[in-house]
Amino acid sequence: MSSVSSVNYSEKIPNNVNLANDRTLQRALEHWQPHFLQWWRDLGPTDFQSADVYLRTAVSVDAQGWAQYGAVKMPDYRWGIFLADAVPDRKIGFGDRMGEPVWEQVPGEYRSTLRRLIVTQGDTEPASVEQQRLLGHTCPSLYDLRNLFQVNVEEGRHLWAMVYLLHAYFGRDGREEAEELLARHSGDADKPRILTTFNEPISDWLSFFCFTYFTDRDGKYQLKSLAESAFDPLSRTCRFMLTEEAHHMFVGETGIGRVVKRTLEVMKELNTDDPAKIRAVGAVDLPTLQKYLNFWCSSSLDLFGSEISSNSAANFANGLKGRPDEDQYQDHVLRSAVFHMENPGGKFEDVPMLNALNEVMRESYLKDCEIGLKRWNRTIERAGHAFRFTLPSPHFRRSIGVWAGLPVTPEGKLISKEEYDERRNEWIPSEADRAFVRSLMQRVVEPGKIAAWIAPPERGINNLPVEYEYVKLH
Numbered sequence: 300m301s302s303v304s305s306v307n308y309s310e311k312i313p314n315n316v317n318l319a320n321d322r323t324l325q326r327a328l329e330h331w332q333p334h335f336l337q338w339w340r341d342l343g344p345t346d347f348q349s350a351d352v353y354l355r356t357a358v359s360v361d362a363q364g365w366a367q368y369g370a371v372k373m374p375d376y377r378w379g380i381f382l383a384d385a386v387p388d389r390k391i392g393f394g395d396r397m398g399e400p401v402w403e404q405v406p407g408e409y410r411s412t413l414r415r416l417i418v419t420q421g422d423t424e425p426a427s428v429e430q431q432r433l434l435g436h437t438c439p440s441l442y443d444l445r446n447l448f449q450v451n452v453e454e455g456r457h458l459w460a461m462v463y464l465l466h467a468y469f470g471r472d473g474r475e476e477a478e479e480l481l482a483r484h485s486g487d488a489d490k491p492r493i494l495t496t497f498n499e500p501i502s503d504w505l506s507f508f509c510f511t512y513f514t515d516r517d518g519k520y521q522l523k524s525l526a527e528s529a530f531d532p533l534s535r536t537c538r539f540m541l542t543e544e545a546h547h548m549f550v551g552e553t554g555i556g557r558v559v560k561r562t563l564e565v566m567k568e569l570n571t572d573d574p575a576k577i578r579a580v581g582a583v584d585l586p587t588l589q590k591y592l593n594f595w596c597s598s599s600l601d602l603f604g605s606e607i608s609s610n611s612a613a614n615f616a617n618g619l620k621g622r623p624d625e626d627q628y629q630d631h632v633l634r635s636a637v638f639h640m641e642n643p644g645g646k647f648e649d650v651p652m653l654n655a656l657n658e659v660m661r662e663s664y665l666k667d668c669e670i671g672l673k674r675w676n677r678t679i680e681r682a683g684h685a686f687r688f689t690l691p692s693p694h695f696r697r698s699i700g701v702w703a704g705l706p707v708t709p710e711g712k713l714i715s716k717e718e719y720d721e722r723r724n725e726w727i728p729s730e731a732d733r734a735f736v737r738s739l740m741q742r743v744v745e746p747g748k749i750a751a752w753i754a755p756p757e758r759g760i761n762n763l764p765v766e767y768e769y770v771k772l773h
């Protein structure tokens with residue numbers, strides 16, 4: 300391990316950025332720290348602040364063994380600033396300035412754009428904590444409760460990651476933005492979070508698993524594209540965030556997988572696929588689960604922005620934001636490339652590739668989303684059922700871009716507004732579906748016990764048994 304990657308825990312703010320060498324920055328962040336903690340107490344998980352939670356904490360940025368595990372009360376979690384090690388002689392990997400050395404400071408001409416990108420990413424992190432703050436009351440097991448809190452504290456750390464950049468590189472504007480990140484609140488009528496998906500309430504665990512599957516995966520794609528940035532501190536920050544993010548998607552994928560597993564057990568016991576009978580014994584029928592997938596997938600697709608975007612073109616050309624895994628492509632400049640894009644008239648048009656990058660990202664995101672569906676579908680197939688999950692068309696239920704507001708079915712068919720309104724409840728959870736799912740959300744907190752609507756996990760955390768007391772309530 301290089302000395303750069305070790306984290307200094309003796310300081311008020313754990314970090315691997317030599318914070319002690321920059322007194323002004325250190326003081327500014329130490330001034331923000333109590334505001335963050337106050338926000339955590341006010342809008343973080345309710346009622347569990349004194350519980351001992353078995354959490355992982357970053358101790359280095361090494362790929363191997365970067366975290367340590369132990370019981371922590373959440374307000375005592377060591378939120379800090381961790382950047383992946385610098386790549387020596389790193390060069391800009393895409394856009395018009397490809398091949399030039401990366402930037403250690405923000406170029407003046409990109410200052411406001413970069414600040415906006417960082418603020419928008421930063422805003423999602425505390426937003427999701429706020430969205431999930433009531434879920435602890437209805438946890439299906441202590442194992443799940445612990446995973447929820449792990450996700451929550453890491454989203455808090457991701458806020459720290461962005462606030463560090465704002466404080467360190469954007470002067471007074473950056474400090475003001477850092478305060479604003481604590482002033483906007485998810486779902487707040489006057490000061491909502493920036494992006495719509497992050498104002499949707501997450502009031503049940505099915506939504507939580509869908510959110511971590513679909514919306515945290517959007518986070519993964521945003522972070523991957525920012526990890527390509529020519530602004531090297533942003534790249535290094537995002538690269539380390541991605542190691543934490545992987546766990547959030549694991550929670551989503553295994554969570555949904557366990558719901559499917561439990562439903563299949565019930566279908567076998569009752570020898571039926573009748574949703575009413577499955578619901579009657581307190582499990583989630585597969586068509587209802589499909590509706591939740593439709594809801595959260597379509598909501599998350601909007602996060603990639605308009606199909607045609609001059610902002611994304613400029614961000615790419617200027618080296619601010621690349622494509623996820625830029626290495627996998629041949630052409631990194633894209634000045635002469637075109638994208639064959641379908642528009643709502645059913646026609647295709649050729650769009651300059653630079654202007655279609657949101658769509659490029661959306662497509663690779665959807666491919667990544669398919670992986671879990673294939674896995675769940677295999678278990679359904681093995682159990683001998685014909686039902687299969689599908690992802691909704693990227694044109695379904697969009698509220699941003701050329702498909703916004705158009706009545707499109709999950710299969711991608713444009714229909715009349717009347718038919719759409721009539722059939723909507725077949726595709727996304729109705730009020731009755733939501734009420735049913737909420738009725739299942741009963742709190743289970745005995746070690747090793749699990750709610751009836753979800754199967755136990757295959758293994759515990761960090762080689763501990765499933766029945767380990769992951770959260771000690773007081």
Ligand SMILES: [Fe+2]
Binds near residue numbers: 424453454544
């Ligand atoms: Fe995050």
Ligand SMILES: [Fe+2]
Binds near residue numbers: 454515518544547
């Ligand atoms: Fe996340």
